[in-house]
Amino acid sequence: MKILVCAKTVRYLRAQTGADPRQLNIGPGDLVDMLNPHDDAALEAALRIKDEAPETEISVVSLGGASAEAGLRRALAMGADQACHVFHDDFAALDSWAAANILAAEARTLGFDLILCGQEAIDTNAGLTGPYLAAQLGIPHVSRVIAIAPAPDGGGITAERRLDRGDRETVACAAPLLLAVERDIARARMPSPTAMLAACKRPLERREVAEAPGNRCVTLRLAKPKAKRRAEAQLDRALSAADRARLMMKGGRAAPAPAQNAALKQGCGEDVLDAVERMLIAAGVRVTSP
Amino acid sequence: MSGGGDRDVWVLLRAGDGGLSAADKGLLREGRRLADKLGGALAAVIPGGEIVDAETAIGAAGGDSFFPAGGGDHPERCAAVLASLVQRHLPRLFLALADAFGADVMPRLAAAAQLPLVTNCVDIEASEEIIFTKAVQGGRLHAAITAPGGGPGLATLDPHHLPEGDAPSAARRAERCEVASDGEPIDTRLDIVSRVKAAPASVDIGEAEFVVAIGSGVAAKENIATYARFAEAMGAALGGSRPAVDSGALPHARQIGQTGKSLTARLAILCGISGSDYFTAGIQKVGTKIAVNTDRDAPIFKSADLAIVADADELIPRLTERLARRAKEGGA
Numbered sequence: 001m002k003i004l005v006c007a008k009t010v011r012y013l014r015a016q017t018g019a020d021p022r023q024l025n026i027g028p029g030d031l032v033d034m035l036n037p038h039d040d041a042a043l044e045a046a047l048r049i050k051d052e053a054p055e056t057e058i059s060v061v062s063l064g065g066a067s068a069e070a071g072l073r074r075a076l077a078m079g080a081d082q083a084c085h086v087f088h089d090d091f092a093a094l095d096s097w098a099a100a101n102i103l104a105a106e107a108r109t110l111g112f113d114l115i116l117c118g119q120e121a122i123d124t125n126a127g128l129t130g131p132y133l134a135a136q137l138g139i140p141h142v143s144r145v146i147a148i149a150p151a152p153d154g155g156g157i158t159a160e161r162r163l164d165r166g167d168r169e170t171v172a173c174a175a176p177l178l179l180a181v182e183r184d185i186a187r188a189r190m191p192s193p194t195a196m197l198a199a200c201k202r203p204l205e206r207r208e209v210a211e212a213p214g215n216r217c218v219t220l221r222l223a224k225p226k227a228k229r230r231a232e233a234q235l236d237r238a239l240s241a242a243d244r245a246r247l248m249m250k251g252g253r254a255a256p257a258p259a260q261n262a263a264l265k266q267g268c269g270e271d272v273l274d275a276v277e278r279m280l281i282a283a284g285v286r287v288t289s290p
Numbered sequence: 291m292s293g294g295g296d297r298d299v300w301v302l303l304r305a306g307d308g309g310l311s312a313a314d315k316g317l318l319r320e321g322r323r324l325a326d327k328l329g330g331a332l333a334a335v336i337p338g339g340e341i342v343d344a345e346t347a348i349g350a351a352g353g354d355s356f357f358p359a360g361g362g363d364h365p366e367r368c369a370a371v372l373a374s375l376v377q378r379h380l381p382r383l384f385l386a387l388a389d390a391f392g393a394d395v396m397p398r399l400a401a402a403a404q405l406p407l408v409t410n411c412v413d414i415e416a417s418e419e420i421i422f423t424k425a426v427q428g429g430r431l432h433a434a435i436t437a438p439g440g441g442p443g444l445a446t447l448d449p450h451h452l453p454e455g456d457a458p459s460a461a462r463r464a465e466r467c468e469v470a471s472d473g474e475p476i477d478t479r480l481d482i483v484s485r486v487k488a489a490p491a492s493v494d495i496g497e498a499e500f501v502v503a504i505g506s507g508v509a510a511k512e513n514i515a516t517y518a519r520f521a522e523a524m525g526a527a528l529g530g531s532r533p534a535v536d537s538g539a540l541p542h543a544r545q546i547g548q549t550g551k552s553l554t555a556r557l558a559i560l561c562g563i564s565g566s567d568y569f570t571a572g573i574q575k576v577g578t579k580i581a582v583n584t585d586r587d588a589p590i591f592k593s594a595d596l597a598i599v600a601d602a603d604e605l606i607p608r609l610t611e612r613l614a615r616r617a618k619e620g621g622a
Contacts, residue, residue, distance in 0.1 A: 012427065013427040013428075013430050013431065016430060024431060097406075122427075122428060123426065123427055124426055124433075125409075125410060125424070125425060125426050125427070125428065126408075126409050126410075127393065127397070127409055127410075128397055128400075128407065128409060131397035131398060131401060132397065132400075132401055134401075135397075135398070135401030135402070136401075140366070140479035140480050142480065143393070143394050143397075144390065144393075144394070158483065162390070163390040163391075163485070164389050164390045164391075164497070165488060165493065165497045165498070165499055166488030166492075166493035166494055166497045166498070167390075167485065167486065167487055167488050168485070168486045168488070169482060169484070169485045169486070170482075170483040170484045170485075170486075171480050171481065171482055171483060172480075172481040172483050173479060173480050173481060174479070177479075216405075216406040216437060217406050217407075217408060217435050217436070217437050218435065218436055218437070218438060219433050219434070219435050220421065220434040220435065220436055221433075221434050222426070222431045222432070222433050222434075223431065223432050223433075223434065224431065224432070225412075225425065225429065225430075225431070225432045226432070246567070250567075263595075263596050263597065264591070264597045264598075264599065265596065265597065265598045265599070265600075266598070266599045266600065267599070267600050268600050268601075268604050268605045268608055272598055272600065272605070273608060273609060273612050275596060276559075276580060276596065276598070276609060277609075277612060277613075277616070279557065279578055279580060279595070279596055280524060280557065280613075282578075283500070283556045283557035283577065283578050284499075284556060285500055285524050285525060285526075285557065286525060287523060287524060287525075287613045287614075287616050287617045
């Protein structure tokens, strides 16, 4: 089986230590170039398939500027067979659709049975490159994958995906397909120093993007998040100074008056049990025999 | 200019248990705001299932009309149905929740209908141009994004940033729009083998639908079994305040509050919890709060919907018994 892993080197804002709010408080050293951890996990998932089936071939593709090279070397050191750098200097200006377009062309050249990528990149938090890539290649995709099991006959894949509130779904699909994996699917292995040194000597395939495809979405500006809209402080004069101070510290929300809001019940009588039961049913609790 | 749909706002609703969830209502409210801004109508698209008395339910939440679109739970089939619907009517905006369903279907729709999509929006501004605001860099920054061209734009909305509170009072009846099916079978490649509901005992406490929380008042180790049995009977996850975790009664993953998890439960029963600010920081988003405490002046009663002055150790076994009896009656 041939697995293609798409990995992005993200420019991640890990802190805001700068003094200048016009620069969004981004100080020197706040932005770090790193392999997107979701993609790291995708590579690890691919390597685990290879651990089971050694004839598996893993290629890692990275679209990016000069910073992408370090991530590709790391991928080689972790155990990838081939690394391909699709060079585009201004790749931060590409939107997900354009990036998927370039990656699709590369994927067609390299060939694949399975494509793995991270669910999203931690710098743009869009989560679209994977689905768009699958659509452009005309293959199905599964998102939010947390476990992968190759079907025993080798033809298909079953993937477990995460739904809301801890629910899970299992999906089966024939290859070729794309899986967008969650960060916690697997903890990426740490390459040994010797493997890192060896990877530095191995060749990277490098291709230039001749002409960037057009964007569908344009980022106009970045800004610091606005403070959440909160209710005006309604400082109740009847409250004690301590209570008023507490109210202000909580963001000025008016304290709910307990006597009006809450129904107060006492003891463990039948009426109390009835009241609780009514509330449980109203909230949609389904009782089961313990 | 045609009087067509080029100012309309659509929202994607998933008929869950036959009713609209709080998030669905928040989405409709946001849709209403944008439709009023654009001078268009608000339509809900329901790809599968039926909403009980949809005309009134959607109307009361602000919708003008709705499309029972079909397509069901299968993301590929659903996206294909939505794509043909969107291409026929060309709404200005099509919004969905950024939950498991919306986040899976909308990128498929965007690819199939060749439309721009912005995921996880925290705000949308509609004037001459539509500007989507979304959190990037893990929430450190907000990016303002636009889709040039003026055609339909798709967006998924972060459920945590939807407007809260009651729907606008104008009660209307939403009109049912029949969707003509072109009869062509939709080819699906993914095979959904199974869906598993999370086991309440093992689900992340922050994601649990119902929670039973214990505090220092009841968190003796020998009591845990009583509360665990109660939680199991009502299909809830068991959590606790920091004292309960510090005493070793519960693991840290089950801690609620400022140094633990924030709950998003629909209902929580808080037993023997005094209600310090450190704890209540973690229950801000809980729908219904029932507090049980022996101390009539416990601060937890200030934020509770039902306050019970009683010993939880006495009340909870009785409630468990009551639920067990109910389950037996229901099963018979």
